[in-house]
Structures are given as C-alpha cells and as structure tokens.
Amino acid sequence: MKRKNLKKEIPGTVLGVMAFLYIGALLFYSPADKDVLASLRWYEFFGRNAMEAAGGLHNPFGIFGARLAELFISSFLGYVSILPGFAILYWGWSLIRLESLKPPLLFTLYSVLMALVMATMFGLTAAPFADSMAGAVGRMLASFLSTVIGFTGAWIFLAVTAVAATLFAGRGFVDDAGEAVRLAWRFLSGLLGRFASFAAGLSRGRKSRKQQEDAPGTDDGGHHSFAEAQETPPVSSPQVSPTPVLFDEPLPVQQSVEADERRDEDGEPEITIREGVHEKEADLDKRKLKVKTRDRVPYRFPSVDLLQRTRDEDEYVDQALLEDSKNRLLEKLRIYKVEVVRISATVGPRVTLFELELAPDVKVSKVTSLENDLAMAMAARGIRIIAPIPGKNAVGVEIPHGKPRTVWMRSVLQVEKFKNNRMTLPVVLGKTISNEVYLDDLSSMPHLLIAGATGAGKSVGINVMLTSLLYACSPDKVKFVLIDPKRVELFNYQNLKNHFLVKFHGLEEQIVTDPAKSVYALRSVEKEMELRYEKLEHAGVRNIADFNRKQPEEAMPYLVVVVDELADLMITAGRDVEEPITRLAQLSRAVGIHLIVATQRPSVDIITGVIKANFPARIAFQVASKVDSRTILDASGAEQLLGNGDMLYQPASQPKPERIQCPYISSAEVDAITSFIGAQDSLKNFYYLPQPENRERGNGFSAAVGAQDRDGRDPMFEDAAHLVVMHQQGSVSLLQRRLKLGFSRAARIMDQLELSGIVGPADGSKAREVLVESHDALELLLRNLDKEEI
Known part of the structure; x- marks a missing residue:
C-alpha cells in the first residue's frame, strides 16, 4: 500500500x-x-x-x-x-x-x-x-x-x-459552502433560542417576586408584620429561584415548582423541540476507487455521481404547527384524566415524535388504550404509541406531520459514517426520526426477514441494501445469489453477471426466476455451506473471517442470498423451499452466507415458526392488519405506518423496533450503477456453486438436472414418448396433464422428443405431428438411441 x-x-x-x-x-x-x-x-x-x-x-x-x-x-x-x-x-x-x-x-x-x-x-x-x-x-x-x-x-x-x-x-463547491452557512445559522438560532428562554425565565422570576411584594399582609419591604408572624405558621419549604429553560434540560424529580414554571400562560407544559442529528458529510469519491482483484483484473467502484443529485430540503420547523398539535394532543389526554408533566418533540423526515413525561400516578396502559382516540383527535392517517420509550421515563407518540421529506440514496451514502465504517457487509437502512443515518452490518444480523403490503417499499429497500454493498465491497469480497419469482424486480442486476453474480452447474441463468430452479439454487447454496464447513474444519478455525486471515490465497467471498418473494416459492414448492432456507438460516452465519428474504404475505403459512425463529432481524413495512404486524414483529404498530418506505426495523439486539424512513433509489439509478460495473473488464474466474445431491422428490428441477447431466435426457422422456405415440399428437399441455409436469419441464421434454425424431417441429398453436406410428417402432428407436449414447 x-x-x-x-x-x-x-x-x-x-x-x-x-x-x-x-x-x-x-x-x-x-x-x-x-x-x-x-x-x-x-x-x-x-x-x-x-x-x-x-x-x-x-x-x-x-x-x-x-x-x-x-x-x-x-x-x-x-x-x-x-x-x-x-x-x-x-x-x-x-x-x-x-x-x-x-x-x-x-x-x-x-x-x-x-x-x-x-x-x-x-x-x-x-x-x-x-x-x-x-x-x-x-x-x-x-x-x-x-x-x-x-x-x-x-x-x-x-x-x-x-x-x-x-x-x-463552482457547482461542486456550492454544497460545502451551503452546508457551512446552514451550520452557522443553526448555531446562531440555537444561541438566540437559549437567550430568549433565559430572558423569559428572568421575566417570570421578576413577575413572581412582584406578586409576592403586592400580596396582602406584607409591608413595603416585602416582609410580614410582627402580628401576622405570630398568627401565621412558618413556611417549611424554601423559595425556589427562577431558572432559565434550556433545550433538553433534565427535570429534577423533587422540584415540582420548576415544572410549574415550564407551563405557559394557559397552564399547559411548554414544548421543547429537540434538535435532530446533523450527520457529517463526506465525499465518497475521495477514497481509493480503483482496486486489483485476485484475477489481476482492475475493478473500479461506482461513483456517487451515478446517483441523483437532489437539493437539500429545508429543515425548518413550523413552531405554530407543533404548538397546535401539542394543544390538541394534551386536550384529548386531559379529557381522559391523563396529566402530562413535560413534553418534547423531535421532527423526523415524515413523522414527529412527541415524548410525554406523565405524572407519577398515571398508568402507561391508560395511554396505550387511547391510540384510536388520539388518531381521531389529531386527524392523522395513523399514529403509533411507544409505551414506554426504551431507556427514558416517557411515553412516545409518533404523529405524521404536514411536510414530509424524501430521503434520497445519495444523502445517506455521502456521510462520514458510511465512508469510514469498519463493518464487514455495511447496509444503509435509512434515517431515524432524529435524522440520523442508520447503518447496520449484515454479517452480524445475520439474516434479514422483510414483509409488507404491495407498494410499501420492499423492492426499493432491497435495492438500497444491494446498492450499499456495491458501494462498499469489491467482487472479491461478496457475491450475490438472486432469486426473483416475480421476474421484474431484480432484472437490472443482470449487468453484474461477470462480477458479483454466482453461476450454477446445469443452469444458464444467474438470476433465478423459475420456482423449480429456485429450489435447485437453494440446494446449491446449502451444498456450498457444507463444503465451506469442511474447509473451516481442515484449517482449524471457527468462522470465515479467521479463515480468510489465515489463508488469504484461498479466501472465500461472502454470499448474500436474496429471495424477493417467498410466498410464491412456498405456494409452489412448499417443503422443498422451507427446508434449505431453514438449514441456511441455522448454520450459514459462520461460513459467510447471509439471507435477505422478502414477502408481501406475512401469514403463518408463509412465515412459518421455524423460519421466523432463525431470522432475529426483521423489517416490517406497512401491513394491512395488526395480525400481520404481530406475525412479522411479534408486536403491533406496522399497520399504522405510512407506506412509501416507512418501516419498523427490529434488530436482534434491541427489545423494541426502531422506526426508520427507507431512502429512495429509482430504477434508472440502479441501472446506471449496474451498467457502470458491467462495462468493466470481466473477471477471469467465475464463482461456481456446487451441484447439489440428486434428491428424488416429486418433479423438482434437482432430479431433472441430475438426470440430464448423466444421460442427456429427462427421466420422464420414455413415458412421454409412449404417451405421444399412443395419442398420435404431441403437445406440452398433454404432457402436463397426463404426467403431472410443470410447463418448463414439459417443454424441455418436448424439445428432446423433437431432437430424437419422435415428433415434428412446432406449428404455432397446433399439436406437433408424431413421426412414429407404433409402439414397436418406438421401442426400436429408443434402443438405437441408447446404443448411440453408449
């Protein structure tokens, strides 16, 4: 170096x-x-x-x-x-x-x-x-x-x-200058706010002293007369001097007078606006962009300029709107005898978090039961109550605000936290309510389960995670196994076929879309896991990180397996899909294989108990009901999300989920990034996954591929030949109905029959012509075919 x-x-x-x-x-x-x-x-x-x-x-x-x-x-x-x-x-x-x-x-x-x-x-x-x-x-x-x-x-x-x-x-330098001006303005406005609070505290103190001086029973100097002193018992509690009100000032437990001073003229507690996190920006292109791969082929990381440059949105906080929301919230709580001692607000990209410190005699359960009443009072699309906020003596109420801001992919990558991270597989999830960029390590999750309704943001979230890995990892470090039953969500990543996508023995495509082939791909990953454990055993190490450090010449890349729609696979393959996913989720962490599984149907027959138990990290986008929310998160709340990337992330290390706004990345941006990588020189050695063992179960693709590797024909070839000769017509639908085959497998068998001279070529929608007239002629033809292969 x-x-x-x-x-x-x-x-x-x-x-x-x-x-x-x-x-x-x-x-x-x-x-x-x-x-x-x-x-x-x-x-x-x-x-x-x-x-x-x-x-x-x-x-x-x-x-x-x-x-x-x-x-x-x-x-x-x-x-x-x-x-x-x-x-x-x-x-x-x-x-x-x-x-x-x-x-x-x-x-x-x-x-x-x-x-x-x-x-x-x-x-x-x-x-x-x-x-x-x-x-x-x-x-x-x-x-x-x-x-x-x-x-x-x-x-x-x-x-x-x-x-x-x-x-x-000067356009490239405007952002830095603008950020400096914004920081200076925030600092100046903070000083002015603190000075105003200090002046208000002194004014209330002077008003309080004046009221004491004008009270009956005191002389001009403000002291009690001797007679009143004889009749009035002495006051045991000391007078409390006025103190200035600062942002995020802790409220002492025993000073109830100070709590009263924090109330406005109407007797309600004043709202404290908590300032959000201001991430330190960093130019992601000011790093080592060009590296050498083990094939000695240079690889260049994609530039951040491929992502859409957006104008920074104004982070102005509407004080009047917050005050109005606070008044309506407290008015509804007052109706149900819920007293609030102190209230603060944090304005996020799409929602505002009100932190309510309740009176000592108010039960938390009393607030949680008012969720629907508060939503109606606030005229909000949906509110979420956090009771209590972990680590705080407060109850949280998340309410959508009137100025939602879009979180762009470029804004979450151009930060110091992502540029200088030391994570193995860093993925950006979005921004929290406090505007902090949330970054997590996929290798420590170690698997991620995603669920949400149609259009809630699952596919965009997967694109965000894959883009994060493309900006952080080279082809030597990570490889992708992409399974896309919907066929249209991951097709942009076909440009990565020479760099990041693995190859399968017996499969031409690298992005698997057929359910039967998906089972074969998962079996191949399962076989790869077993072979990797053998390597770890021979090397005397416990995980892939130790193996790569001990034997850098034979370093193994991390495998990220992405399944964009689990429900379709579970419906078509069922047990054949659940078994390899469960084994991988249980055992693959140590060998560097990590799963990202998404579904739009979070029901118990899709997200089974066995799958759920092995996915401690979960993401819930907007769902239709509380039942779906409990299925994915074991708690309600996802039904109150706003959609368009609004999500709850449940990491394995926290007791309650974190609300995050997922960044937006368009298909054009994904295509630009993958096209930039695909235009580079191809790697010389591709990463092949091993062929799984032949498991005869139903009519799965695994058995078909194994048979084709062995003799070049499908195991159902002879049965299909006798069937078409008997009916004297050859069609794919006939093989599907009589032999109970899938369309793709029946079509392949029909092509093999044509190559063997049993049926003629396709003629549009008509049935193929059968060239063999009797079963005796067919038997002779099949024997000749076997002799030619021998």
Missing part, C-alpha cells in the same frame, strides 16, 4: 515544484531581458556567452525562466498565463493527498477558459498595461471578436462566458 501511495506522491511533488517555477518565472518577467536574450540562440544554455547573459538578467530563475516568461507573456496570454500554473499546483496537491482527480481536471479546464476570456477582455481595452496583460493571443482574439460581433457584443459574450463557466465549475 505504501509503495502505491509513493507512486502518486512523487509525481505530485514534481508537479508542485514545476508549478512554483512556472508561476515564479512569470511573476518576475522583465521586458529588458528580451534584449539580453537576443544575443543567444534558443538552445544555448551553457558556455561563456550564456553565463555572461545570465548575469545581466532581471529574472531570478535564469535563462530558462526568462525565456519561459518571454514566451507566455509576450507571445501568448500575458500575465493571465499564470492561471494555468495554479491548476498544475492543484494537480500536484491532489496527487500528494491521494484525492480524486476530478476536481483538478475541472479546475484546469476552468482556468484555461478564464485565461482566454480575461486576456481577450484586456485586449479590448486601451489601458497602458493592456499589452502585458493580454499578450499576442489576447489581442488577436479581441480583434477577431470586435470585428465579427462588435465591441459591445464582444464584451457581452465574454462576460456571459465567464459567468457561465464560474457557475458550472
């Missing part, structure tokens, strides 16, 4: 020295040096004449510097020629810092264009210094433009060109 860095640092240092020499030579240009250089030939740098001439030069960089300055200032663009020198300096700095070379390339084009524009502008002026600032090229361009479009037109053209070039080149 140090040697590779050195290869970039040395050229960067050389470019930096060259830039300093170039800029210095032009800055010390002197017209008098031209007469001194006139006595020397252009190639004459050594000898007595050169030494005498060098002594009379004004340029401290010698003959080379004087000639360079004379060439660029007199014969080219004048002093404006210094601008490209700064571009060379930027190139050297970027190489030394090992940063991306896209910014210096953009700055080079910008500096050359601006040098031409500025030189032409100076050429249009009549100032005495115009000749040295414009040079010969600047004067020539000025003369040309003033002749073609006139003097005024030339100035307008040059000004528009300069402004357009500046806006285009």
Whole structure:
C-alpha cells in the first residue's frame, strides 16, 4: 500500500515544484531581458556567452525562466498565463493527498477558459498595461471578436462566458459552502433560542417576586408584620429561584415548582423541540476507487455521481404547527384524566415524535388504550404509541406531520459514517426520526426477514441494501445469489453477471426466476455451506473471517442470498423451499452466507415458526392488519405506518423496533450503477456453486438436472414418448396433464422428443405431428438411441 501511495506522491511533488517555477518565472518577467536574450540562440544554455547573459538578467530563475516568461507573456496570454500554473499546483496537491482527480481536471479546464476570456477582455481595452496583460493571443482574439460581433457584443459574450463557466465549475463547491452557512445559522438560532428562554425565565422570576411584594399582609419591604408572624405558621419549604429553560434540560424529580414554571400562560407544559442529528458529510469519491482483484483484473467502484443529485430540503420547523398539535394532543389526554408533566418533540423526515413525561400516578396502559382516540383527535392517517420509550421515563407518540421529506440514496451514502465504517457487509437502512443515518452490518444480523403490503417499499429497500454493498465491497469480497419469482424486480442486476453474480452447474441463468430452479439454487447454496464447513474444519478455525486471515490465497467471498418473494416459492414448492432456507438460516452465519428474504404475505403459512425463529432481524413495512404486524414483529404498530418506505426495523439486539424512513433509489439509478460495473473488464474466474445431491422428490428441477447431466435426457422422456405415440399428437399441455409436469419441464421434454425424431417441429398453436406410428417402432428407436449414447 505504501509503495502505491509513493507512486502518486512523487509525481505530485514534481508537479508542485514545476508549478512554483512556472508561476515564479512569470511573476518576475522583465521586458529588458528580451534584449539580453537576443544575443543567444534558443538552445544555448551553457558556455561563456550564456553565463555572461545570465548575469545581466532581471529574472531570478535564469535563462530558462526568462525565456519561459518571454514566451507566455509576450507571445501568448500575458500575465493571465499564470492561471494555468495554479491548476498544475492543484494537480500536484491532489496527487500528494491521494484525492480524486476530478476536481483538478475541472479546475484546469476552468482556468484555461478564464485565461482566454480575461486576456481577450484586456485586449479590448486601451489601458497602458493592456499589452502585458493580454499578450499576442489576447489581442488577436479581441480583434477577431470586435470585428465579427462588435465591441459591445464582444464584451457581452465574454462576460456571459465567464459567468457561465464560474457557475458550472463552482457547482461542486456550492454544497460545502451551503452546508457551512446552514451550520452557522443553526448555531446562531440555537444561541438566540437559549437567550430568549433565559430572558423569559428572568421575566417570570421578576413577575413572581412582584406578586409576592403586592400580596396582602406584607409591608413595603416585602416582609410580614410582627402580628401576622405570630398568627401565621412558618413556611417549611424554601423559595425556589427562577431558572432559565434550556433545550433538553433534565427535570429534577423533587422540584415540582420548576415544572410549574415550564407551563405557559394557559397552564399547559411548554414544548421543547429537540434538535435532530446533523450527520457529517463526506465525499465518497475521495477514497481509493480503483482496486486489483485476485484475477489481476482492475475493478473500479461506482461513483456517487451515478446517483441523483437532489437539493437539500429545508429543515425548518413550523413552531405554530407543533404548538397546535401539542394543544390538541394534551386536550384529548386531559379529557381522559391523563396529566402530562413535560413534553418534547423531535421532527423526523415524515413523522414527529412527541415524548410525554406523565405524572407519577398515571398508568402507561391508560395511554396505550387511547391510540384510536388520539388518531381521531389529531386527524392523522395513523399514529403509533411507544409505551414506554426504551431507556427514558416517557411515553412516545409518533404523529405524521404536514411536510414530509424524501430521503434520497445519495444523502445517506455521502456521510462520514458510511465512508469510514469498519463493518464487514455495511447496509444503509435509512434515517431515524432524529435524522440520523442508520447503518447496520449484515454479517452480524445475520439474516434479514422483510414483509409488507404491495407498494410499501420492499423492492426499493432491497435495492438500497444491494446498492450499499456495491458501494462498499469489491467482487472479491461478496457475491450475490438472486432469486426473483416475480421476474421484474431484480432484472437490472443482470449487468453484474461477470462480477458479483454466482453461476450454477446445469443452469444458464444467474438470476433465478423459475420456482423449480429456485429450489435447485437453494440446494446449491446449502451444498456450498457444507463444503465451506469442511474447509473451516481442515484449517482449524471457527468462522470465515479467521479463515480468510489465515489463508488469504484461498479466501472465500461472502454470499448474500436474496429471495424477493417467498410466498410464491412456498405456494409452489412448499417443503422443498422451507427446508434449505431453514438449514441456511441455522448454520450459514459462520461460513459467510447471509439471507435477505422478502414477502408481501406475512401469514403463518408463509412465515412459518421455524423460519421466523432463525431470522432475529426483521423489517416490517406497512401491513394491512395488526395480525400481520404481530406475525412479522411479534408486536403491533406496522399497520399504522405510512407506506412509501416507512418501516419498523427490529434488530436482534434491541427489545423494541426502531422506526426508520427507507431512502429512495429509482430504477434508472440502479441501472446506471449496474451498467457502470458491467462495462468493466470481466473477471477471469467465475464463482461456481456446487451441484447439489440428486434428491428424488416429486418433479423438482434437482432430479431433472441430475438426470440430464448423466444421460442427456429427462427421466420422464420414455413415458412421454409412449404417451405421444399412443395419442398420435404431441403437445406440452398433454404432457402436463397426463404426467403431472410443470410447463418448463414439459417443454424441455418436448424439445428432446423433437431432437430424437419422435415428433415434428412446432406449428404455432397446433399439436406437433408424431413421426412414429407404433409402439414397436418406438421401442426400436429408443434402443438405437441408447446404443448411440453408449
């Protein structure tokens, strides 16, 4: 790694020295040096004449510097020629810092264009210094433009060109500048808010003291008279001095007077707005994007510019709307005798979390029973109650707000947390209510079960996870096994066939769509798991990470198995699908095989108890009923989600699910990323999964593939031949009905019958012609076929 860095640092240092020499030579240009250089030939740098001439030069960089300055200032663009020198300096700095070379390339084009524009502008002026600032090229361009479009037109053209070039080149730096302005504004607004709260506290304190002074029974100095002191018993509790109200200030348990001071003029507790998390942004392209694979084929990570660039949405919090929501919420709770001591709000991308600190005599169950009543009072699409919030002395009420914000995929990848993560298989899940990017490690989950209604965001969520892995892992580290019974959700990843997708013995396609072939693919992954355990046993290690560290030459990639619709597989294959999924979920973590299984039908016949027990990490998008929510999460709440990526994530390490807004990534963005990877040089060695053992069960694809590998024909070939000869018509539907075969297998058998000369070619929708007239002729034909194979 140090040697590779050195290869970039040395050229960067050389470019930096060259830039300093170039800029210095032009800055010390002197017209008098031209007469001194006139006595020397252009190639004459050594000898007595050169030494005498060098002594009379004004340029401290010698003959080379004087000639360079004379060439660029007199014969080219004048002093404006210094601008490209700064571009060379930027190139050297970027190489030394090992940063991306896209910014210096953009700055080079910008500096050359601006040098031409500025030189032409100076050429249009009549100032005495115009000749040295414009040079010969600047004067020539000025003369040309003033002749073609006139003097005024030339100035307008040059000004528009300069402004357009500046806006285009500065677009990449606007985001950083805007973020700095936003941070400064948040800091200033926070200080103003704290000062206002402090001033309000002092004002209430002065008002309280004035009321005490004006109270009956006190003299002008505010002290009780001697007679009243004899009749009035002494007050045992001390007076409480007013304290300023700050954001997120802890409420002392025994100071009930302070709690009263936090109430507004109507006697209701004031709302405290909790500031969300501001993730530190990072340029994902400023990392090592080009790596070498074990095949010695270079691989380049996709650039973040392939994702849609979106404008940062305003995070302004509508105080009036929050105050109105708070009042309606407290009014409904007051009707049912639920007293709230303190209330705070956190505004997320789509919902607002109100944290209610209840009075000591209020039961939590009393709040949870009011879920429907609160939803009606708030006129909300659906609210969710967290009772209590884990780790806090408060009850949470999540209410959709009026300004939902879309979370974009680019915004969750361009953060320091993702760029510098140390996870094995990092996947971005989205943003929490506090606007924090939620990142988790797939290798520690170790498997993920996803459920939700149609259109709730399951397929987009899978695209987000796969995209996260593509931006974080190379083809040597991870491989994908994609099973897509719906046929249209994962077809964009076909572009990854030469880099990230595995291959199966006996299957041509790498994205499996047929249910029977899906069983075969899962069996292949199961066989791969067993072989990997044998490798771990021979190496004397416990998991894949230790094996890869101990034997880096034989390092095994992680396998991510994605099943986009489990319900279709369970309906068509049932037990054949459940068995390998269960075994993989139970045993495959140690060997680096991880499952992501999704379904839109979270019922007990699809998500069985055995499958559910082996998937501790689960995601629930919006579902239709509480029963579906309990099936996937063992708790209600998913039925109150808003759809469009709103989800509840239940990690294995937390007692209650976390509400997260899944980012949005379009099909065009997925296609751009996969096409960028697919256009690179293909790997030389593909990763093949082993062929599973032949298990004769029903009419599964496993038996068919095993038989075809053995003798080239399906086991039902002879039965099909006798059937078509007996009926004297050949059709796929006939084989399906009589032999109880699936369509794809029946069609393959019909093709084999055609190759063997038993039936004729297809003729549209008509039945095929049978070329064998009797069973005796068929037996003779079959014996001849067997002899040819022998």
